[in-house]
Amino acid sequence: MSGNKNQIKKETNGFLSFAESRSEALYIIKIGGNVIDNSEKLHRFLRAFADLKGFKILVHGGGKVATKIADEMHIEAKMIDGRRITDIETLRIVTMVYAGLINKNLVAQLQKYGCNAIGLSGVDGNLIKAKKRLVETIDYGYVGDLDNSSIETENLSKLINNGFIPVFSAITHDGDGQLLNTNADTIAAALAIGTAPHYQTSLVYCFDKKGVLIDIDDENSVIREINPLAYKDLKENGLIADGMLPKLQNAFEAINKGVKEVFIGSADDLNELQSKNIFGTKLFNC
């Protein structure tokens, strides 16, 4: 990290310099469809997000709204070998629903709560540039993958340091005029890694459980903290549910790339992240 810190670009005109902002905390919070589809959960979550102090970014998925709109337009979901394909019709729908309908309604609610949200997709300010996924065995269509150069950190810092709270839909672009559909979890991780040289970045995944559970049927069995050693132990003893393994894998990958900590927990509990300083399961390197 110190190598990165030494390379921090110094600018004093137009926005706070990266160097100045390195010590500031930045929360990158991702919510999924289960929150968006539930009006009560959503408003509780947005209120908690608005109340979070300091720099923050929201990344949202699409929920069931896109499927509902596609049904109304009589457009069938395209599947190949059980995988969802983003053909040109599907891209049109997710662009409308994610970047338009959901994004602007989330921003309207946050503005109501006094949070200076600005709704964005990856094309805006060239903030997230993706590469169309190469066709190997399956042609996924207009799906964009991210790499280490995807995040335009300078433009993003200008927004954050000027008091805007970015709210990202999971739409990116290829820089050549083409919009692309990109996984929202992946976007959140890329934003956390991309901003890590300039902020103390915490990545927060909100899902439908209270955290990583020892017993998947017992919401009180949350493991509060996992470091790499504990992760190895839990994995070797088969104590982590299969669906959770890739999440933890990706979390530690982000931490190895400079992200300070990753939280996995329930959207319902976001208000405890700063007030009680606990939220779901915390993954960190120590």
Added chain:
Amino acid sequence: MSGNKNQIKKETNGFLSFAESRSEALYIIKIGGNVIDNSEKLHRFLRAFADLKGFKILVHGGGKVATKIADEMHIEAKMIDGRRITDIETLRIVTMVYAGLINKNLVAQLQKYGCNAIGLSGVDGNLIKAKKRLVETIDYGYVGDLDNSSIETENLSKLINNGFIPVFSAITHDGDGQLLNTNADTIAAALAIGTAPHYQTSLVYCFDKKGVLIDIDDENSVIREINPLAYKDLKENGLIADGMLPKLQNAFEAINKGVKEVFIGSADDLNELQSKNIFGTKLFNC
């Protein structure tokens, strides 16, 4: 104007101060549906917009895309006394189409042309706050009207002065969580008036004629310049087509509120605005 200038807020942290930027030119360009519905016209226009030097903002309407999507979803346009009504279903569609589909595709093309566009609606950064139209004889539904306090000039200046090129869809909000549908011509005028104390603002309306015509059937009869005296003469002699009168009325209203000049001309000719220093009809106060 000097009163306004003296009140200019001085800030040196985070963005160029308003005072510093007063002398800078700012172009606010509005394109309508006839450009968006024609792929060839649109790309020619976007290339010309990208090539414009200096500060600029694009405001776009929706074209026929929203009607097409509404048809596909079997949602009928609601009309009362021949006026289009924005009911909740229509608001959902225009939010998807204007703020999502059209806005993000325009931004993707501009980014391809090297223009650092950022797609916005009025809710983003609280940039354009509207009031839901009061019900008098007709309930227009979720339609927002603007007034002198609608534009959040400080947030807008932060974006512009940091190198972002705002691209606005015609969606606003009421500050209380409700999105609203607002006329794109009105948004362009409000942006020009709101930014006039801080920039040398030119408002440019692109439509399907080469300018204000003496003979509506002769594209070569463009009146190059109209000042208030000439406007009075043209009006009294019945030389201006009825449909054009309110446009000119609104243009001179904007000029009286500090906008430097208003242009009315064809999107096809935008490349001549700076290169030949002529574009359609120029309205100004002298």
